[in-house]
Amino acid sequence: MKIRSIETFRITLPFRFSFGHSLASRSESTNLLVKVTLSNGIVGYGEGIPRDYVTGESIDSAETNVLTTYAPLFLSANINSPSELISLLESGFDELGLHSKPFGASWCALELALMDAYCKEWRLTPADLLGGVRTEKIRYGGVVPFGGKKALGAILWFYKIYGFKTIKLKVGKDLETDLEKLKICRSIMGEDATIRVDANCAWTLDSALQACEAFKPYRVASYEQPLPADDWDGLQKLTASVEADIMVDESLCTIAQAQELAASKVCSAFNIRISKAGGLLPAARILAIAKNAGLRVQMGAQVGETGILTAAGRFFGCLNEPFDNYEGAANFFLLKQDLTVEDLTARPGGFGDLRFSRRKYGLGITVKDSRLLSFTEAGAAAGGDCREHVAAS
Numbered sequence: 001m002k003i004r005s006i007e008t009f010r011i012t013l014p015f016r017f018s019f020g021h022s023l024a025s026r027s028e029s030t031n032l033l034v035k036v037t038l039s040n041g042i043v044g045y046g047e048g049i050p051r052d053y054v055t056g057e058s059i060d061s062a063e064t065n066v067l068t069t070y071a072p073l074f075l076s077a078n079i080n081s082p083s084e085l086i087s088l089l090e091s092g093f094d095e096l097g098l099h100s101k102p103f104g105a106s107w108c109a110l111e112l113a114l115m116d117a118y119c120k121e122w123r124l125t126p127a128d129l130l131g132g133v134r135t136e137k138i139r140y141g142g143v144v145p146f147g148g149k150k151a152l153g154a155i156l157w158f159y160k161i162y163g164f165k166t167i168k169l170k171v172g173k174d175l176e177t178d179l180e181k182l183k184i185c186r187s188i189m190g191e192d193a194t195i196r197v198d199a200n201c202a203w204t205l206d207s208a209l210q211a212c213e214a215f216k217p218y219r220v221a222s223y224e225q226p227l228p229a230d231d232w233d234g235l236q237k238l239t240a241s242v243e244a245d246i247m248v249d250e251s252l253c254t255i256a257q258a259q260e261l262a263a264s265k266v267c268s269a270f271n272i273r274i275s276k277a278g279g280l281l282p283a284a285r286i287l288a289i290a291k292n293a294g295l296r297v298q299m300g301a302q303v304g305e306t307g308i309l310t311a312a313g314r315f316f317g318c319l320n321e322p323f324d325n326y327e328g329a330a331n332f333f334l335l336k337q338d339l340t341v342e343d344l345t346a347r348p349g350g351f352g353d354l355r356f357s358r359r360k361y362g363l364g365i366t367v368k369d370s371r372l373l374s375f376t377e378a379g380a381a382a383g384g385d386c387r388e389h390v391a392a393s
């Protein structure tokens with residue numbers, strides 16, 4: 001089965017509220033969507049979220065990569081079995097040197113679209129393609145962005161009543177404010193809750209050591225990206241001297257980085273996000289590196305994922321042994337409108353499973369075409385045809 005076309009869409013999704021951390025604040029997200037149409041008309045969708053402060057990708061560069069660099073590898077191929085698709089995805093990824101180039105978001109969008117389309121054609125799901133379900137349901141944690149005390153209290157009470165058992169606070173503004181937030185968090189969420197923090201590169205080694213000491217009474221389970229992404233020396237020292245997990249996120253964008261981070265004991269945990277890693281296959285390779293090195297793992301998410309990336313994350317979570325924490329599935333909470341018919345928002349208690357994909361093939365989601373067009377940034381700006389198009393030769 002050949003591919004008729006690969007199209008890209010830039011969609012801008014407004015949030016219900018502004019989401020901020022130490023590197024950025026946003027009230028909307030511009031995501032890259034890829035639509036693959038097979039020669040028999042079957043369509044598959046994929047999504048990636050380029051962030052220049054994570055993978056260095058912009059929406060422009062990600063779209064260009066998909067259309068001019070990646071698409072030609074697939075447009076001429078005739079793919080007739082799952083093993084052919086996986087081997088083409090793996091060989092393409094390696095040929096382009098993506099194991100050491102952080103172009104995750106763009107590759108992810110294409111990988112997911114190809115998997116979605118071909119799985120529909122073969123009447124399979126990613127679970128059939130990637131080795132079967134290992135965890136029946138996963139339990140997401142809630143993430144609290146920067147904000148005032150009033151907003152913090154309101155969000156935490158909502159999370160508590162909704163049943164989340166893990167909370168991650170964005171920290172790194174100043175120690176006093178962070179301590180106050182932690183105190184409020186522990187008092188609202190109770191002694192049994194797991195509290196994690198994410199500094200998004202905000203600290204130096206000294207200020208991180210100071211924060212870790214000051215945060216001790218609140219029993220923080222993990223410190224995510226406490227130092228700048230390239231300060232591996234500092235991260236290594238912090239990992240050696242702090243009992244809680246030191247989790248890398250912005251430092252970990254490629255498979256090569258995963259190998260080096262694990263080998264030199266720079267951290268004790270990985271935050272693996274599908275979009276950042278380059279899709280389900282590279283994310284699985286990074287997970288295997290973590291497991292072999294005895295590192296802890298969190299399944300992370302980008303802020304502003306639609307049902308497409310949430311579905312991919314749900315499969316990733318359920319196809320592997322349990323992670324220490326899961327993030328994402330904030331769809332209804334964060335997005336004014338989602339792109340998919342299916343609502344994959346974490347259910348009360350934070351739970352998510354694969355029921356949404358029952359009796360369906362591919363990623364198990366249905367994209368609302370009318371909404372896709374209304375979200376497409378270029379279309380809105382130009383008032384005309386918003387799609388860039390690559391046709392099979």
Ligand SMILES: [Mg+2]
Pocket residue numbers: 198200224225249250271
């Ligand atoms: Mg993070």
